[in-house]
Amino acid sequence: MQKYSVFSLIKNALSNHENWDLAWKDPTPKKEYDVVIIGGGGHGLATAYYLAKEHNITNVAIIEKGWIGGGNVGRNTTIIRSNYMYDENALFSEFGMNLWRKMSQDLNYNVMFSPRGIINLAHSDAQMNVYARRGNSMRLNGIDAVLLNREQVKEIIPMADFSENVRFPIFGGLMQPSAGTARHDAVAWGYARQADSMGVDIIQNCEVIGFDISAGKIKGIRTSRGEIKAKKIGLCVAGSTNILAEKLNMTLPIETHLLQACVSEPVKPVLDNVVTFGAGHFYISQSDKGEMVMGGDLDGYNSYAQRGNLPTLQHVLTEGIAMMPFLSKLKMLRTWGGIMDMSMDGSPIIDKTHIQGLYLNCGWCYGGFKATPASGWTFAHTIAQDRVHELNAGYSLNRFNTGHLLDEKGLGTKTWIS
């Protein structure tokens, strides 16, 4: 594989950039693989990469219905954080933060990781107490957390509405300084390029039609490009999890919902951090191009449409304008939607299933992108060793039966309520 560096850039500039190698191949599916990963998004590509890198399993195929990185890894708002209260979520996410910090070097691909800090705004004394508790929990798990008072928040984001007579005055906030953003497409492409170079077949435009199972063991899959045998199969299909689960006669604690995001026209640098509104569901950051990147609530009903509806967008942006009034002056450049695998407790599932050789990775709700490296790493471990790693032991499918839920927000099973 060609190494990307300033020297290779100069060398290829001299030949008008016409001699770069393809970043990954377009192979014909083989008859059989050791492991097949279904879903060529961030998590699937990362899983294949860590299978090859950490477990030396390279006879691997990634099966993708569309094109790699065309789903949620290309549709998110690029936020990376580990500001969780529960140990399971905090330790898993912080493990991921450490992978993010070295990802560009690890993948030889600039993922533009930018630890610019995330601030969750608080709008009442009670919310400040909750944030203090979460911040303390984070610090006990070795994660940086700073509780900011109103004046400290004002110093960092003076453009927010600090007037006295607003419905949701800013009391302060909880900041994770090491959180940030990364270039989402680069994450998919970086993992794809490295996985491909280690022998993984990335098979695009290949839809899974069915599964071959006999005596409780997975044998392979039927696809639009023929049958493929595999000893182990990993499902990494986010919003399409329920569709594949039906083919497996499984009913999962997952609902598929639509989440929108949007960007404004580009403006000069105004916002250094990621900021979330505490009295609703709205978050904002500014991209390197200057666009304000925003998102918030689910559309609120089960949906597979990868496009949004206006009432939700209006509601979300109303919150945004309440938080930062200058946003009302901006023109909207683009809006889009993706389909989320909303789990019943808001936490993911990375586990084995009752079918031997079939592994499940789903339930990422709003937080799939930041989990990409940790999800890939632990899922690769679970598949390779046929047992869960302690980092994803809490993310078992069985927790819904035993009552060991990880309901970070205490919302219960109404996945569409934020």
Add this chain to the structure above:
Amino acid sequence: MLHIKCPHCGMRSQNEFSYGGDASVKRPELGKDISDQDWNNFVYNRKSLRGKHWELWQHLAGCRQWIKVERDTGSHEIFKTLKAEEEIS
């Protein structure tokens, strides 16, 4: 925007409604022995497929009645609405 035909009030904008989830889920009958699995299916497990989906909505900013709506989760097309007490045929 969705337009939902409330069986009590007629065609109204989505803004007047709030969502209530899968209408095909049935609470296990009281006083009968049920397995943990039955209970899990009621509380947590959902089919949530692409295509026709019967779901509950409440006409919150209208008559406040719960209704059943048959909607396509891919195209968002609404085929049929029923009063809460009417059985899905």
